[in-house]
Amino acid sequence: MKISAIVTLKNEVLDPQGKVVKQTLKNMGYSNISDVRQGKFFEIHIKEKDPIKGRKLAEQVCKKLLSNTVIEDYKIKVDE
């Protein structure tokens, strides 16, 4: 099974990378871009057939390793 997880900085945490991307895009002439936030993306392959179990595992993995919940949020999607 393939699961995607997206980890992003909580809204109240400054995202310097996103800020620079946004500014660079503006400088490149993309004036209608109003904001950019950058995060991390993970594609996790699990030997597991049951989507519920898969999601649970992914939840754990996100909590225990992939995100630091002090500053980050995560979102999970079961792909296949």
Added chain:
Amino acid sequence: MKISAIVTLKNEVLDPQGKVVKQTLKNMGYSNISDVRQGKFFEIHIKEKDPIKGRKLAEQVCKKLLSNTVIEDYKIKVDE
């Protein structure tokens, strides 16, 4: 409009981060995780109503700035 873009290393390209994350998860006891690939996630806010135009813009941005198509692929999703 909010658009998400995911930039990942092409399959044939080494992903050193994913490799270390996978190994760490194994060491933590998650033995049924067979692979992890890490990428970048961008949330782009655009002042644009037309989803077709929005996607086009996002495509451009991905090609010109957010990814280097020599080693990376990107995927775009129009969120709202």
Added chain:
Amino acid sequence: MNSSVIVFPGSNCDRDIAVALEKFKIKNKMVWHNETNLPKSDLVVLPGGFSYGDYLRTGCIAGKSKIINDVIKHAKKGGLLLGICNGFQILTEASLLPGILLRNKKLKFISKDVFIKVLNFKNSFCSNYKDKNIIKIPIAHNEGNFFANNNLLDRLEDKNLIAFKYCDIKGDINELSNPNGSSKNIAGIFNENKNILGMMPHPERSIDPFLSSEDGSLIFKSLLK
């Protein structure tokens, strides 16, 4: 005095800190991350470097290594624990110190000499700075931007847990003298018992007259007392 330096895959200041400890007559052992037990130590040091390549989040994977459990035990018993640079990042990821180190504000690695002001002398690490509280010392990091929410910042100030702040040569602490965007110019903090110190600057790189400063020596001299 006995110390242990933990070596993680990717540590690269482990030799430097060992050289410094030995120079100041602290008996040191190197401890591989896969060990489960620390040798008898008064001081444990988590060295600088790029443990696990700094992949995922800096310090995070090292914070989950085998030896960390015993390091935590050591600290809970009141043993001295010093984290320098990557070591500081590991301390926050292992929740031994609060806050977190984000990427430098300008998104660039910064390697240069800076000035820091020593703010607290009543602890085992800094007593020798009483007569010289503005010091020159090198930094070299990509993620040294200390981030804490306002509650935490207030608590650190109230309880006098801030060890060092970036300043200029005169001791002024302001935005210009802040190299990496750290909240309140923070360069190092203590835990409540002040037996744990995490700091971004590298005292082990400023210990002899051939280097650009010798001010780091005082930390090691303080520890000996």
Added chain:
Amino acid sequence: MLISKDLIKKHGLKTDEFSKIVKLIGREPNLLELGIFSAMWNEHCSYKSSKKYLKKLPTKNKSVIQGPGENAGVIDIGDNDAIIFKIESHNHPSFIEPYQGAATGVGGILRDVFTMGARPIATLNSIHFGSPEHPKTKNLLNGVVSGIGGYGNCMGIPNAGGEVKFNSCFNENNLVNAMAVGHVNKNKIFYSKAKGVNQLVVYVGSKTGRDGIHGASMASAEFDENSEDKKPTVQVGDPFTEKLLLEACLELMKGDSIISIQDMGAAGLTSSSVEMASKGNLGIEIDLDKVPCREEQMTPYEMMLSESQERMLIIIKNGDEKNAEKIFKKWDLDFSIIGKTTNTKNLDLYFHGSKVANLPITSLSTDVPIYDRKWKKTPLPKKEKNLVNYKKLKILDSLKKILSSPNNSSKEWVWEQYDNTVMGDTVQKNGGDASVIRIHGKNKGIALTVDSSSHYCFAYPQFGGMQVVCEAWRNLVSVGARPLAITNCLNFGNPEKEIVMGQFVECLNGISDACTYLDFPIVSGNVSFYNETNNKSIEPTPTIGGVGVILNLNNMVSQSLKSINSLVLVIGKTNGHMHQSELFREVCNINSGPPPEINLFNEKNNGLILLKLIEKKLIKAAHDVSSGGIILALTEMCLLGDIGAKIKINSNNLSNIEYLFAEDQSRYLVEIDEKDQKATFNILKENDIFYEMIAETKKESLDFDKEFSINLKDLKKINTDWFTKYNEIK
């Protein structure tokens, strides 16, 4: 015919080269064998256009332990200490993917140094970009600088200098040359020559993937608009794994189980196995099923040609493999016995039980075609008189203009991104003429520099080639080091063009003359041809990496002025050579004319006597005079030391502007104490050295008669602003 013309061309081989292959092996090669030939016979690996000239270079003197021919050169610095170093280009990959291209360039050169048993103690780099206004430049600059930093910083090896230049000839072809320097006990050096039959061939490091296949052929081809589609030829570096590989190799090297060792660089498994066998006059047999692969179903062709990073090939004594395996497992690295040495003098490859390639080693190495390419001389340009009335220029305005130009701005923005204090032995940092790294635990050090001058070399290659070597020599002398040896990276255009080949030949003549005269041999290097896009070549750019030794660190000097009320002298004569100078280029917009000529006798004499003065402790600060002339050199000394100076010209028949901005060679500025005046002058006179007073030091400003006085703070800002502003994201 199995192999089509198209396939031959795709492999970068000419039809007559293919015929030669068929003749050598007595049959048509299969596809795998064709790939192997193409990897071994391309310019990058075979040096087929350059070999004839490289052979003529001076490569020996009493401190050279190993000259060209190994992974890196080795020199003796006394007390059993040896220094191993080499420079290499990673130009093409860095243009396609600046971060990874530069990063893997650093990774590759580090492996060349630690594969010989040395612990790397410094890296340097020479990077050249197109004009700052060119739309690609900013991105390339940022990517390359963070790639170099990203890899070196993670490895924990201090950066000890480099250079950054801009020139529109690099618009579509930037240069990234990386140098690595290591320290080793002279009795524990490891070589790549295989010895003994039936010894185990071991693969260690990362797994092999499909990345970078044919990277070496790419480095031997020109660019065109489609180059950016040559996708999989760029690799992603993993400095973390390299750090583990370094520690594991050094741990294994403490024992004596290694017979020979070789990194897998360009052309990966192919070139490493062939080189080891060829040097040992042996054969090698590899079972490709044993090669650790990152991806499924990789073919022999892919395995042999992959340029995946962070891998090594080791020949291990029979019986020692268990112990070796333990070390690599401890460091979480792959370890696999993939074959053995044989007495067949063949490269034999097996896959799924059958033999898939069978090639005589000599056909791949010694039988490489060698070309004696046609070349054309570059004429010596004439000095043009009265182009503009530059003598009327205002000195301060000109100084400001030069000081703030991209090429002469402070490079702090760049090197602040490189860790330069890790390892605790950086006793002189970036920003001076040469960096100095202490030999760990001792009171001696080595001085390091890299230099190039595409403008001089383009104007007149022979003078240019000579100048770069002398400049490196001077930089080492300026910190009080005895220059010992150099490594070189020769960046040129397409050698099939007569003018480019001529630039190569003549630059090399200049380099060779200077090295011979100065007893400054070349111990390692690399040639990068085909730096050309859409038929436009770069200007010839040989890069020289110099190494010197300071036997007693108490004799080290730096360029920063030390105190007020001391004297500043110019050592060496100023004749007013203005062509190719920064004043002409940056202020007057004149690019024509000859570069300055060098008198090698004066060069050597001035340098050696300056070293004598330094050893007698008569010199407080020293700085060579190079681009920008005396005034720029003096300004740099002021800025670094935060001490001002009052200029006094007593000279001769030159106008002030000529005197201050001329780029005559072989000169130094030195600061001396007033009380040492007599002793210093006596030594200079005894040795027939021309010198003049130029300034007295003072507080906080640079002054010249009634013409100007400017505060150092303002000068500093002018000098650092350009990089900050250029890269600022507003």
